[in-house]
Amino acid sequence: MDIELPNNIILTKLEPFFRWALSHSIYMFPFGTACCGMELIAVNAARYDLMRFGVIPRSTPRQADLMTVAGTITEKMAPLVKRLYEQMATPKYVIAIGSCAISGGPYHYDTYSVVKGVDKIIQVDVYIPGCPPRPEAIIHGFMELQEKVRKGK
């Protein structure tokens, strides 16, 4: 381009700009059913302060971009998880926090009531292992998700 621009103007395409903006203002719908949900509360509280990454908790799926499934999902809870996920507007992302949400965790064997991984019901973008994961691990998972949002996958 021949026109000379001032230094405080950056040219980009609309799509990457939109994704960049979204990655820094993720509205999170926290779905916590067990101890991982407590850990998610700790991440949102003052010491770890997830909001400095632009992740804002919303109490309704209709205003959310991201659903965090933290905790054991039972067969009885599974239809509710699916319905809440379907109420979210696209683009929507899912983080599975903890062993239970990833694979059933300690309830994988010899159980009749636990869903063996939330990815059996809904599509999961980032898995955060741990039982429960440390707050640092959860923050790392959110940063991985931001990277994924920016890349547009």
Place this chain on the structure above:
Amino acid sequence: MGEERIVEIKTEELLKIAEEFKNKGYTYFSFMTAVDEKEKFSLCYRLSSLENKNSITIKVKIPRDNPVIDSLTSLWAGANWQEREVYDLFGIIFEGHPDLRRILLPEYWEGHPLRKDYQDERITKRPDFY
């Protein structure tokens, strides 16, 4: 607290004996549960006396092929959900129960998972190396 007292009774006596204990001061229905003993189910009722500060256990054995017993909801309203749970997980029918349906599992569930012979293809067996 004190010595542990267990009373083993017959199926048809349950309602009468439970009422006698209630009149004697065992007014608090702590809990009830069931045990699958292969040929029979044994039901355990735990009653407490708040005045005397002691408790007793009533045990009843019922046959597996006809698991029917009287409900204690007429004596203690708190027995309602406990009996629903035992019905849900063991399939024991409580006669005289006002609302006998599943309480923990979803309503479409088939079978009673705490029975020893419960089969479900979704259950992953734990490998031997544990």
